[in-house]
Amino acid sequence: MSAHIWWLFAVTVFFLSGTPGPNMLHALSRSVNVGFRRSTSAMAGCASALFFALVLSAAGIGALLAAMPRLFDIVRYAGAAYLIWLGIKSWRASGKGHLDAPAAISGHTPWQLYRGGFLVGISNPKLLLFAAAFFPQFIDRQHPQLPQFVILVATFLCCEIFWLCLYGLGGRGLATFLTRENTKRVFDRVTGVFFMAFGVVLLRARV
Incomplete structure (x- = not known):
């Protein structure tokens, strides 16, 4: 893989990762x-x-899902249901669980927070199809493929982590404006609507 190809991949993935989606919304809301x-x-x-x-x-696995629409649908429905459930949960929070509420914070152990983030991240099977179609465009078939995949995956992860931290820092700053219960309720409900919207979009997805 040439440096030019890697830069093209890195720039593309950087802007793709920064696009608001379930992961970034989750990082923002968790930070708040x-x-x-x-x-x-x-x-x-x-x-x-x-x-x-x-x-x-x-x-x-991405190619397998593309070749088996029914299996893809099962994974898609499960992911969409989880996102919609998160949206309903956020809507029903109605201003509760604010940063300054010790009881709410104590209910979120590092493992629970990690598990929630993992489930949000894995809930979209379209990512598998995207990667299966996207990665080969940057792989040089004339050279060993495994090292190239390692470089591409590491680059993708670095871009994703950068944006997750940036959204998280944005959430920390936003928290200072959400000290009033009414304002926090609006934030929770807007977050809930977006999660439910992501779930509906996923339900409408097709292989």
Whole structure:
């Protein structure tokens, strides 16, 4: 893989990762609710899910899902249901669980935050199909492919982690404006609507 090809991949992935989506919304909302430091566990979960999905795609799972629409639909429905459930949960929070509420914070262990981030990150099977179609465009067939996949996956992860941290820092700053219960309620409901919208979009997806 030439330096030119790698730069093209890195720039493309950088802007793709920065596009608002379930992972970034999750990092933002977690930072608002439990603080930036604690939300890093959720970010780690999102990043782990991305790594897992990319490795599966490199192993050919993405092509398998594309070839088996029914299996893809099962995974898609499960992911969409989880995102919609998150949206409903956020809507029903109605201003509760603010950063300054110790009882709410104590209910989020690092493992729970990590698990939640992982489930959000892995909920979109379209990522597998995207990676399966996207990665080969940057692979030089004349050279060993495994080292190239390692470089591409590492680059993708670095871009994703950068944006997760940036959104998380944005959430920390936003938390200072959400000290009033009414304002926090609006944030929770807007977050809920976006999660439900992501779930509906996923339901409408096709291979």
